[in-house]
Amino acid sequence: MNLLFTSKTRLFLGLILILVITVFFIYTRREKVISGYVRDCGTNEVINNAEVSVNQVGWGFQNGNIVWDKMYVNSVHTDSLGYFQILYRVGSSANLMSKKAGYITAQQYEYPAEDITINMLKGYKPTEVTYNCKLSSECLSCANEDGVKVCRDVCMKE
Numbered sequence: 001m002n003l004l005f006t007s008k009t010r011l012f013l014g015l016i017l018i019l020v021i022t023v024f025f026i027y028t029r030r031e032k033v034i035s036g037y038v039r040d041c042g043t044n045e046v047i048n049n050a051e052v053s054v055n056q057v058g059w060g061f062q063n064g065n066i067v068w069d070k071m072y073v074n075s076v077h078t079d080s081l082g083y084f085q086i087l088y089r090v091g092s093s094a095n096l097m098s099k100k101a102g103y104i105t106a107q108q109y110e111y112p113a114e115d116i117t118i119n120m121l122k123g124y125k126p127t128e129v130t131y132n133c134k135l136s137s138e139c140l141s142c143a144n145e146d147g148v149k150v151c152r153d154v155c156m157k158e
Helices: 007-027
Strands: 032-040 053-062 067-078 085-090 094-098 107-109 116-123 139-145 148-153
Touching: 032 094, 053 085, 067 085, 094 116, 107 116
Parallel strands: 032 116
Antiparallel strands: 032 085, 053 067, 053 094, 094 107, 139 148
16 A cells, blocks of 8 residues: 555654644634723713723633634723723633613724723613614614615624
């Protein structure tokens, strides 16, 4: 039987593959930081004691098995100046959610950078979230393009 690779070559390639996967795993799980302020949409005043969380989905281990849709949630509260700093390990961008009684939950996606601002809209709508001070129900813009209905989210940042 004519083999393409010798057993030593296959072993070497297998070890290289394991090394590449290990480096990738370590790189994607490195700690990232998002920090910034939570502010009121109407007054621009800081909101203290707001809960800010990073909600990520990625692969990991659960009950001894590898899963592809494991939830990772990290939460902190803003200080008296409305400032927060939160660490996360999954993904490059962060799905941020901010909650506080008397406000509608705010959601936005951010990359680690300089301090960011999460703006929250006063009110009570448990089935909605806000994106950049707009209700999620106001964020869909649809148009007919060449006979096809095309809808775009006009609230989320590119």
